[in-house]
Amino acid sequence: MILRALLVLVATTAVAAAQTLDDLRQDLRQRLSDVKFAKALGTLAIASEELSLSSASFSFDDAEDTTLTTFTLPFQRTLDVFGAGAPAVHVEGVLGHACARQSSADVYDGTAPGLETSVTSDWSALSGLVGAGPAFALGERATFSPLLIGGLTHLENETDYGGPGAPFTAALADGIAFNWDATAWVAGAAAQLDWRHPFGELRLELLARYDVRWIGILQSDDPAQDFSTRAQIATLRADLTGPAGVNALSGAIDWRAFTAYRGFAEGDLFGNRSLFELGCALELTGARDLPLVDGAALHGSVFAGDGVRGWTVGVGLLF
Numbered sequence: 229m230i231l232r233a234l235l236v237l238v239a240t241t242a243v244a245a246a247q248t249l250d251d252l253r254q255d256l257r258q259r260l261s262d263v264k265f266a267k268a269l270g271t272l273a274i275a276s277e278e279l280s281l282s283s284a285s286f287s288f289d290d291a292e293d294t295t296l297t298t299f300t301l302p303f304q305r306t307l308d309v310f311g312a313g314a315p316a317v318h319v320e321g322v323l324g325h326a327c328a329r330q331s332s333a334d335v336y337d338g339t340a341p342g343l344e345t346s347v348t349s350d351w352s353a354l355s356g357l358v359g360a361g362p363a364f365a366l367g368e369r370a371t372f373s374p375l376l377i378g379g380l381t382h383l384e385n386e387t388d389y390g391g392p393g394a395p396f397t398a399a400l401a402d403g404i405a406f407n408w409d410a411t412a413w414v415a416g417a418a419a420q421l422d423w424r425h426p427f428g429e430l431r432l433e434l435l436a437r438y439d440v441r442w443i444g445i446l447q448s449d450d451p452a453q454d455f456s457t458r459a460q461i462a463t464l465r466a467d468l469t470g471p472a473g474v475n476a477l478s479g480a481i482d483w484r485a486f487t488a489y490r491g492f493a494e495g496d497l498f499g500n501r502s503l504f505e506l507g508c509a510l511e512l513t514g515a516r517d518l519p520l521v522d523g524a525a526l527h528g529s530v531f532a533g534d535g536v537r538g539w540t541v542g543v544g545l546l547f
Contacts, residue, residue: 231347238400239339253400257404257452261451261452267455267457270443270457274495276325276326276354278302279300279304279320280488281463281490284529285298287538292330297327303319306371315364318420319359321356322357325352329349330349342393344391344392345391345396347388354382357414358378359376361374369423370421371422371423372422373419374418376416377414377418378416380412381443383412385406385407386407409449410453413444414441416441418439419437422434433467436463441458442458443455443456443457457495459492461493462491463490464488481513484511486508488505489502490502511525
């Protein structure tokens with residue numbers, strides 16, 4: 229979706245009445261500023277700041293053959309800072325990277341004979357996000373946490389051209405539509421409700437969360453890339469955990485089955501407004517023989533949504 233919008237603007241600029249290259253670049257800059265194309269990159273920042281869903285590889289059914297790969301290191305903990313009778317403090321954070329690849333056989337879609345140009349474009353986001361707030365106990369099993377969130381995201385585009393029109397297209401679009409980088413700020417708030425219940429040796433945990441995040445540009449290569457946007461995100465997750473009956477490295481191994489739902493009340497994930505995850509894991513906890521960490525996990529899951537599918541298999545550390 230990002231690439232398709234750019235291609236239309238680049239193509240209409242290039243086939244305009246004869247102008248100097250500087251005039252064409254200024255025309256393209258104005259067109260991009262008018263449509264605020266970079267707002268669509270907010271979806272990439274959100275993907276790199278994931279706290280509740282797994283890192284994964286996604287494929288989208290769209291005209292640009294979009295693929296998305298995410299990798300995140302989330303951290304969440306509730307700390308009893310102020311002692312008995314006072315609310316605990318929920319602290320969370322994530323370091324993440326997301327990269328989307330899109331391609332087109334011809335920027336001009338046949339409208340500029342002799343200037344046919346293929347493009348392969350990589351959009352990436354490297355993010356750090358932190359959040360904190362009080363954790364209010366609701367009875368013995370539930371906790372409600374209102375949170376404030378802030379962070380930074382580095383956005384970058386790398387585009388390769390091919391075909392007879394590649395030199396002209398690069399001269400026209402580089403630094404404005406393609407091959408640029410920017411730094412964005414992220415701010416927001418969230419409300420999170422956790423509920424836990426034991427069933428003998430089994431443990432059920434339900435999570436409901438609603439996020440509102442604002443994203444805007446701090447620094448960019450060109451004014452055409454300046455934007456600010458907002459996303460509203462609802463997340464539901466259920467985890468069922470039980471003992472696997474096996475010990476290793478002085479710790480116990482548990483199994484975990486989980487399912488999650490992500491819905492966008494505002495914003496989207498490359499045109500997708502909802503996403504489901506279904507997965508399982510083996511987790512080693514209480515491992516005194518592992519330095520600096522409490523344990524490790526082996527997990528796998530699959531994703532499905534309207535026009536998107538994904539999967540992941542990986543290992544992780546438990547803190």
